[in-house]
Amino acid sequence: xxxxxxxxxxxxxxxxxxxxxxxxxxxxxxxxxxxxxxxxxxxxxxxxxxxxxxxxxxxxxxxxxxxxxxxxxxxxxxxxxxxxxxxxxxxxxxxxxxxxxxxxxxxxxxxxxxxxxxxxxxxxxxxxxxxxxxxxxxxxxxxxxxxxxxxxxxxxxxxxxxxxxxxxxxxxxxxxxxxxxxxxxxxxxxxxxxxx
Numbered sequence: 620x621x622x623x624x625x626x627x628x629x630x631x632x633x634x635x636x637x638x639x640x641x642x643x644x645x646x647x648x649x650x651x652x653x654x655x656x657x658x659x660x661x662x663x664x665x666x667x668x669x670x671x672x673x674x675x676x677x678x679x680x681x682x683x684x685x686x687x688x689x690x691x692x693x694x695x696x697x698x699x700x701x702x703x704x705x706x707x708x709x710x711x712x713x714x715x716x717x718x719x720x721x722x723x724x725x726x727x728x729x730x731x732x733x734x735x736x737x738x739x740x741x742x743x744x745x746x747x748x749x750x751x752x753x754x755x756x757x758x759x760x761x762x763x764x765x766x767x768x769x770x771x772x773x774x775x776x777x778x779x780x781x782x783x784x785x786x787x788x789x790x791x792x793x794x795x796x797x798x799x800x801x802x803x804x805x806x807x808x809x810x811x812x813x814x815x
Contacts, residue, residue: 639677642667643685650689650762652696652738659733660686661769668773675774682766683759690741690758697745705746709739717747722757725749729761 637644646660664682668675697705702714717724728740744754 638667638671639674639681642678643681646682646685646766647689647692650686650741651692652742653689657733659737660766661733664766664769665773668770669777672774672777675770676767678773679763679767679770682770683763686762686766687755687759690762691751691755693738693741694745694751694754697742698748700746702746705742709742709746713739713743714746717743717749721749722753725754725757726761729758730765 642660642663645655645663649655649660660682664678667678671678697709702711706714725740725744728735728737731737741754741758
């Protein structure tokens with residue numbers, strides 16, 4: 620039996636009242652360099668989809684669009700600031716890795732669950748001068764998959780999904796991480812095949 624999620628108070632209750640537009644704004648902040656509570660936009664996406672299961676696709680879209688806007692803001696800021704200034708935050712090794720790996724690094728970084736430091740992905744991509752179109756395409760695919768999964772789980776399992784995540788966050792993180800690793804392996808194999 621599907622239970623109704625208990626949203627409690629504070630930020631989550633505020634988001635529930637604002638619905639999709641509130642989620643979009645939250646995801647903009649979460650996708651940029653603004654400090655946000657742990658779990659990012661995944662939890663609000665899951666909660667809103669659990670409260671309104673028929674609209675799970677809408678909530679996934681709002682979270683994805685917001686995250687894209689926030690990521691683009693961080694990317695543009697880092698591109699304007701330059702690698703030297705961003706290296707203090709993102710680290711020179713991360714920027715160098717972004718230059719070597721390109722859009723697949725953005726894709727994998729956009730999918731990986733917390734505690735992976737997602738906010739450093741758009742900063743490193745901007746500082747590395749990754750082409751904006753490649754950055755946005757990889758970010759849209761990765762964040763779209765991530766938020767679609769969160770919204771679907773919320774719609775399908777309701778409050779039970781939230782209880783499961785509270786009690787066993789390691790299992791979903793492992794599944795998302797395995798999916799990201801599989802995606803990275805496919806990208807690596809395709810790139811290797813093209814070089815031949």
